[in-house]
Amino acid sequence: MTASVTRHRLPLADPVQADALAAFLERLLRWEKNAAVRIQAGDGVAALFARPARFEVLAVRTARLADDAVALDTTVAAGELLELLDEPGATLAVPAPVTGPPWAGVLPPRTGWEAQGELPPDAVRTVAAAAVAEFRERAEALPEAERNRRRLDALAEEIWSRPLGRTGLPLRAAHAAHALGFLHGSRPLRLLAAGPWLRLATPHGSVAVRSGRPGQLPVTPA
Numbered sequence: 038m039t040a041s042v043t044r045h046r047l048p049l050a051d052p053v054q055a056d057a058l059a060a061f062l063e064r065l066l067r068w069e070k071n072a073a074v075r076i077q078a079g080d081g082v083a084a085l086f087a088r089p090a091r092f093e094v095l096a097v098r099t100a101r102l103a104d105d106a107v108a109l110d111t112t113v114a115a116g117e118l119l120e121l122l123d124e125p126g127a128t129l130a131v132p133a134p135v136t137g138p139p140w141a142g143v144l145p146p147r148t149g150w151e152a153q154g155e156l157p158p159d160a161v162r163t164v165a166a167a168a169v170a171e172f173r174e175r176a177e178a179l180p181e182a183e184r185n186r187r188r189l190d191a192l193a194e195e196i197w198s199r200p201l202g203r204t205g206l207p208l209r210a211a212h213a214a215h216a217l218g219f220l221h222g223s224r225p226l227r228l229l230a231a232g233p234w235l236r237l238a239t240p241h242g243s244v245a246v247r248s249g250r251p252g253q254l255p256v257t258p259a
Contacts (some may be wrong), residue, residue, distance in 0.1 A: 045109055047076075047083055047129040050101035055124040058085065061098040061242065062119040064217045065089055072115040075141040076131065081105040083129065087115065088140045091193070092213040095145060097243040103127070112137035145234045145245040155225040156204070158239070164201065165215040168208050172196050204228050210237050210244045217242060 049055050062085075065072050069090035077084045085098045111134045121130035175192055176184065197209035206228070214220050219242040227238040236245040 044133060045111075045131040047078055047107060047109065047131065048103040049083070049127040049129055050103050052124055052127045054100040055122060055127045055129070057241070058098060058100050058129065059119065059122055059124055060218060061085065061096075062115050062122070065096070065115055066119065068092075068216065070116065073112055073135055073138055073141065074115045074118055075112045075137065075144070076109060076118075077144075078102060078107050078109040083107075083109075086141070086144055088138070089213055089217065092197075092209050092216070093246075094210050094213045095140065095245045096213060096217055096219075097145070097245065099242075100129075112141050145236060146231050149231045150229040150236065151231065153204070153228040153230050153235075155227055156202075156237075158220050158223060158226055161201070161211050161226060161237075162215060162220050164208065165211040165220070168196050168199075168212060204235070204237075205248055206235055206237060206246060210235075210246055214239060214242070214244045217244075219244065 049058075062074070065074075065087050072087055072089070075086040077086070081102050081104075083100050083102055085100075087096045087098075088094070089096055109131065111131060113132050114135050117132040118129070121132060122128075123130065172193060176189055179188060197207060197212060199208045200206065201208055201211050211220075214237055219237075219239045220226075221241055224240050229236040229238055230248075233247050234245055235248045236243050
């Protein structure tokens, strides 16, 4: 398939950064083949924001750039972006923009995050896997006549809305982090807060959710 005409090229710091972005986009597209990604580049970093289908969270993957002067803010199709990613050449060619979905206009803040504690990745992986297993078991136990989209969506909402321990994060944040490959390794995960936002930060990416907590609404202008 021929991708859209490119308008920008982002020079990544090295092929490792390109490989990490490719892995993120591939996982994202498994969940939603028509996914959109908002790209914000500046100060030597490119950040890719996405809202994976069914998770109701914002996923963020960053990559270091080779040029601190590069600046860009656009929303593009994730599939086209992956096609144009030159991993050996460490270059991210950006396709023409698409009409951004509503979530792309309200992003977590860049600054002002306060540490709320750390979580062991093994425990988060275990909780996420147990919730997935519970969903499958209860879905399979439904009578065939009742196993419809409405009942399955209600079951998913019940499970993934549960809190992740005492963090204030819903379980869907852990599920999304696991599904997108953010929970690899043994380094502790950080829980951060900024206004009504909560963020689960890992060495491989972050998942942010609106917590409904009181306070100023910090958003990044569209």
